Amino acid sequence: MLLVPCPYCGPRPEVEFHCGGEAHIARPADPNALDDAQWAEYLFVRTSNKGVHAERWLHSHGCGRWFNALRNTVSDSFLASYEMGQPRPALPTEGGK
Amino acid sequence: MRRFSISSLLTEALNGHQGWERQWRNPTPKAAYDAIIIGGGGHGLGAAYYLAKEHGLTNIAVLEKGWIGGGNAGRNTTIIRSNYLYDESAALFEHAVKLWEGLSQELNYNVMFSQRGVLMLAHNVHDVQSFKRHVYSNRLNGIDNEWMTPEEAKDFCPPLNISPDIRYPVMGAALQRRGGTARHDAVVWGYARGADALGVDIIQNCEVIAITRGPDGAVTGVETSRGSIKTKKIGVSVAGHTSMVMGMAGVRMPLESFPLQALVSEPVKPCFPCVLMSNAVHAYISQSDKGELVIGAGTDQYVSYSQQGGLHITTHTLDAICELFPQFTRMKMLRSWGGIVDVTPDRSPIVGKTPVKGLYVNCGWGTGGFKATPGSAHVFAHTIARDEPHPINAPFTLDRFRTGRLIDEAAAAAVAH
Amino acid sequence: MAQSNRLPSGGRIDRAKPLAFTFNGKSVDGFAGDTVASALLANGIRLVGRSFKYHRPRGILTHGSDEPNALLKVDRGPGRADPNNRATVIEAVGGLKLSSQNHWPSLEHDIGAVNDRLSPVLVAGFYYKTFMWPRSFWDKLYEPKIRAAAGLGVAPDVPDADRYVHRNAHCDVLVVGAGPAGLAAALAASENGRRVILADEQAEMGGSLLAERTATIDGVSAAQWVAHALTTLAGRANVTLLPRTTAFGYYNHNHVVLTERVTDHLERPDPKLPRERLWQVRPAEVVIATGAHERPLSFADNDRPGIMLAESVRTYINRYGVAPGRRIVFATNGASAYAAAADAKAAGLDVTIVDTRPESAIGPEKALAAGIEILAGHTVVGSTGGKGLTGLIVAPFTAGKGVGARRTLPCDCAGISGGWTPSVHLFSQSRGKLIFRADIDAFVPGISVQKERSAGACKGTYGLSAILAEGWAAGSGAAGADGSRLFAAAPATPTGFAPARVLPTDDDPKKVRAFLDFQNDVTAKDIRLAVREGFESVEHVKRYTTNGMASDQGKTSNMAALGLLSEILEKPIPQVGTTTFRPPYTPVTFGAIIGSARGQLFDPIRTAPLHEWAVEHGAKFENVSLWRRAWYFPKAGEDMHAAVARECKAVRESVGIFDASTLGKIEVKGPDAAEFLNRIYPNAWLKLEPGKCRYGLMLKEDGFIFDDGVVARLAPDLFHVTTTTGGAPRVLAHMEDYLQTEWPDLNVFATSTTEEWAVIALQGPKARDVLQPFVTGIDLAGEAFPHMAVRVGEICGVPTRLMRVSFTGEMGFEINVPADHARAVWEALYDYGQRFGITPYGTEAMHVLRAERGFIIVGQETDGTVTPEDLGLGGMVSKVKRDFVGKRSLARPDMALADRKQLVGLASLDGRTVLDEGAQIVADPAQAVPMTMLGHVTSSYLSPSLGHPIALALVAGGRTRMGETLHVTTPAGFTTVKVTAPVFVDPEGKRVNGVQTEGALHA
Secondary structure, eight states, rough: OOOOEEEETEEEEEEGEEEEEEEEOOOOOGGGGOOHHHHHHHHHOOOOOOSSSEEEOOOOTTTOOOOEEEEEEETTTEEEEEEEOOOOOOOOHTTTO | OOOOOOHHHHHHHTTTTTTTSSSSOOOOOOOOOEEEEOSSHHHOOOOHHOOOOOOHHOOEEOOOSSSSSOOOGGSOOEEEEEOOOOOOHHHHHHHHHHHHHHHHHHOOOOOOOOOOOOEEEEEEEHHHHHHHHHHHHHHHOOOOOOOEOOHHHHHHTOOOOOOSSSSSOOOEEEEEOOOOEOHHHHHHHHHHHHHHTTTTTOOOSSSEEEEOOOOTEEEEEEETTTTEOOOOOOOOOOOGGGGHHHTTTTTTSSSSSEEEEEEEOOOOOOOOOOOOETTTTTTTEEEEEEOOEEEEEEOOSOOOOSSSOOOOHHHHHHHHHHHHHHHGGGGEEEEEEEEEEEEOSSSSOOOEHHHHTTTTOOOOOOOTOOGGGGHHHHHHHHHHTTTSOTTTTTTSTHHHHTTTOOHHHHHHHHOOO | OOOOOOSSSSSEEEEEEEEEEETEEEEEEEETTHHHHHHHHHHTOOOOOOOOOOOOEEEEOOOOOSSOOOOOEEETTTTTTEEEEEETTTTTOOEEEEEESSOOOOSSSSSSHHHHTTTTSSSGGGGSSSSSSSTTTTIIIIIHHHHHHHHHOOOOSSSSOOEEEEEEEEEEEEEOOHHHHHHHHHHTTTEEEEEEEEESSSTTGGGGGGGOOEEEEEEEEEHHHHHHHHHHHTTOOEEEEEEEEEEEEEEEGGEEEEEEEOOHHHHHOOOOSSSEEEEEEEEEEEEEEEEEEEOOOOOOOTSTTEEEEHHHHHHHHHHBBOOSSSSSEEEEEEEEEHHHHHHHHHOOOOEEEESSSSSGGOOGGGGGGSSSEEEEETEEEEEEESSSSSEEEEEETTTTEEEEOOOEEOOOOEEEEEEEEEHHHHHHHHHEEEEGGGGGGEEEEEOOOSEEOGGGGGTTTTTTHHHHHHHHHHHHHHOOOOOOOOOOOSOOOOOOOOOSBOOOSSSSSTTOBBBEETTTEEEEHHHHHHHTOOSSSSSHHHHHOOTTSSSTTTTTTTTHHHHHHHHTOOOOOHOOOOOOSSOOOSOEEEEHHHHTSSSGTOOOOOOOOTTHEEEEEOEEEETTTTTTEEEEOOTTTHHHHHHHHHHHOOOOOOOOOEEEEEEEEEESSSSHHHHHHHHSSSSSOOTTTEEEEEEEEEEESOEEEEEEEEEEETTTEEHHHHHHTTHHHHHHHHHHHIIIIIIISSEEEEEEEEEEEEEEEESSSHHHHHHGGGGEEEOSSSSTTTTTTTEEEETEEEEEEOOOOOSSOOEEEEEEEGGGGGGHHHHHHHHHHGGGEEEEEHHHHHHHHHHHTTTOOOTTTTTSSSOOOOGGGGGSSOOSSSSSTTTTHHTGGGGTTTTSSSEEHHHHHHHHSOOOTTTTEETTTTTTTOOOEEEEEEEEETTTTTEEEEEEEEEETGGGGGTTTEEEEOOSSEEEEEEOOOOOOOOOOOOOGTTOOOOHHHH
């Protein structure tokens, strides 16, 4: 079971959380301006990155807040967590790759 | 290829089994092939087999980054059934079951397809409605699936607890008698041996690093850990790693890859006669020929390539198993493992062409890919050979996510009210 | 049975506490402190089981959790019997009933042993090559036979009488294993107040030190050192000692899971105690000190009862005071067996050493063997005996010159040692990378991934002084101190071995059966066959031969197979690979994993405040998501149908009362609340006046319906949103998702109030009459309080949010009251309502009433693929709003197709047949299979109001098919229906205003 770093509550066991999938996919400001393929891209296409992955978590059985986290999908280790609306933080290790 | 038979087995027994040949060669990659399948699982090896056997493409290779059958093919709970709701799914899975029924003979390899029946339990009024909808739909599609009362279900599966006083009482069940299990490794090896005999190169420890494309965008080959290989057709059949491999050709996929766990108990004498599934409590159980109770758990909630999930997922499954079968709480978990499943938004697979010329994909089977192995492989081979889908996989396009013509078995199966 | 092989003195057993249990019905004597294995050996019992495939007679191979052979059924009384327990880890307890497995008719005479004769045929993978003809015989004949022959013990067939519990714990340092490394680590880690948990799988802590006869540490005997260490640790408040506790799984983020056996070692356990306790520990640091496993040697017939690991012989003698045999031959390729031989000699037993190494390669360990005959440079080519060992066949062997003359060494026990394999299981589970050390022929921990460190034999350190120092350093380091300490241990531990895969033989290797995996009967020949057939990956070999897949999970066999594979392929072991270790380290009882989650605690049942009233009034219940709801209220002699008909009639003709408390309730509050709802729902909300309600369908972003409910606007900035019973959590999560992540600019709070408000639905023409006397502050008159209005006031003196809404088609009220007051209000209404014949009704009548009126239920008429337009509710989807959740998806090409399934009504042409919910609909029942299906029946009832069946269905192009005749599946075939509008009662909707519409009712 993961230990998820809630930026508001600290590390808590995964069963308190709901994972909301890939982060930083903003809902288009004007969905009607998108063609079907672009809309499908927003709705369905996901990166599923092997390596550092930005994803959304909801501390549903805790503070009830959504936040974003960076996690390595190979080791499952968390590298950062940050509040919604903040940009994805740069990681020192990412720069070297 | 030396045929397997009781007489060849007896002959070899007298000879200390010195005369058996390799079941497949260990070739070095050629510079070019007519087609390449990436992924040496059941689906990929099967596709190579059918490409060679039915479409005459024998100058082809299967590239496997590890050892064949090491992915989900060797990590599943081996359940086979075709009692799906929608016509498209039913046709696809039934195509597979029909092929399963003759697969041992087709491959001259005993894949131990055991039609011991798949029993799906209904635990509430909504389940009853949903399962009857399946039963009726299957009947009109020519697929066996029958509705059973709790008592009939218990007759079929005597260990079942049908007391009305349990948390999720059994209100009935749907039974597909032609469903069952098969020996997962044997399917992989049988296809590998069959394909190899038809001339297919099965190349293990060969990881694809890049997909190369020409000025027109069409594929021209692959870069691998064992060198470059030219080809004009690439079939991607890599389950949990589809997003990564398709990314090499610049194609983004409507997929997420999740850990999926399973476990077995210590082996015991026969005590469980069929495959039993309960969607409401998330439990899948059967007993292997070796005697182990084979139990499938759910997926973890996050994307991961670690092939390892949390204990709470298996705990939840064992909770359910022991609620249905309280006599099993003293059994012991012997092994647990994880796979990586690639899941589409509508929980149905994608089998077909892609926006890139010469690139074909077979993915998105989620937790249910093993059962489809021969059918999927068969239609995928057709798609690659003819550059157009077989009628059976024609609905399973990548494009359906644009048009909205989803094939949403999961949604149809369960939404509480 | 007499303890013929009990040594006159020695061992850590308590000779003052004799005990007796039975094995296959015969009494076996032992002492407290024995394992079942040591007691069986003390009683001279060597044959304890039959192997999986060949049904070979088998004895005890090991003294620990790596035992592959001695698997027994243990019966501790009714509901307390289970199979496949390792005799080497079951503590001997008076009254146990043990029996051997996998034989018929008896252990001594097993018909299955015929398989051993067939072994030339039954080689690895033979089943893939045959049993294919005729096709149908697999299911009917071959497979049942194979299944009956396979398996080991028999599964329990009655519910477990024991219970299990879970415990979560945090600590600074978890030390796994209480041998010398673990004890030293725990001592060091706990010195400065760090919270330390020390767990060990055995009954007694001390590990290998418990079997030391001569070793001293810092001048005291090993036993004294252990005792002192444990006293010290027990005296520290910051230390928790967990004997009988196996750390079986090392999961993500330092989540280590242990199972503690609490009562199995007690003859009369306190019934309050659980059988096992599962510890889920999140230590800051882990010290892995799990020791090493000895390897067997592979030679022909190396599996006879009486052949066991050399260290096991030593342990039985020193720790348990048992002589596993009187004449013992130690066959070894290394040093450690010399200590075992010396101890056996010291116990007065007849001892010979056979060493595969040439004389010149034998090191200082030779000094231990004073007075013992050593046959150096000898190989073992076989053994003699049937159900018990009578001799070991040995022969001199010189590399390059081959095997010399054979000679049989008579013996009743052989102690074999093929070297050592560090127990790297937990390290590997933690995803640490293993590295291969050729000097000790073993994988050891390499790069760590999680916060753990290994110490001692599990790290390939075998000398006692070094183990202790390494353990201390690991414990200290884990505690953040980085201290070190030297230990003086004597004599020097004999270490080192010359790896041997399969011992050289003069026999035809094609015929030799040298067992690698004892339980699964995998021989070296099988490995060779697998490689010959192209299975070269270690995983392929494992799967093809089943080597390492037995219940010991390869602890005694994996390295043997890997080594042999490396030899055959002529590749170094690291290039051949190793198997990834996965949990569990040893088999874990399902019960321990599930803990208390059984029966009532399996999955919580939610009940609403009026549940007890329904129980008292004889309701039948149904499960709806996590809730248990009153289904119907049968009176004496009534079946469900009669009860539901009566309940429906009461609602249509007078008044019914219904507990709607399970409906989800969310309070949406804030200056932007209306704007928020406007974006979340497809219909318009900005202009809804306070005091009014509106029905809303909620869509997911994919355009499909996922919930519905009535929303009441209480104030400009306050909405009371209701959801379906099962949908409340996901609707709130959906709202929060958009509020927090997409529209953080909106000033809105969404709060679940499901538990806060109970909801009493009063429905029927007399509803207002029942309600009137109890309400204050609200004018209930029709024009003052019209349909779809909401008012805040008081009922029975408590606050209420009173809504004039109807899910039945009748005039209705939904009375929201604080949950604590629900019963009082309900009872007041119920008592007063008696004069109108007030009738409590359940969910079934509710379903029928709403279907008669054509109202949908999300999850029944919808299934996650249905749009508002499909339901004929397209009018609810705003055409003017620029955006709302799901809008863009509704514009996709497939959403506009004419053949989408649309909601219609179906009338059975015969006027009698109640359709099956889920039944499929076709135009032509005579068409060939597979048929073209047009849709399915979503709801179907015998309408009590109309006296004939009604049904709702989703049918392709349904709204263009009004009046068409279609065919619907029945269990036996088809029945014929006519397509109608999906409303059966009061299509004009007059009855909600109290207008009686007899004509319309029976239209």
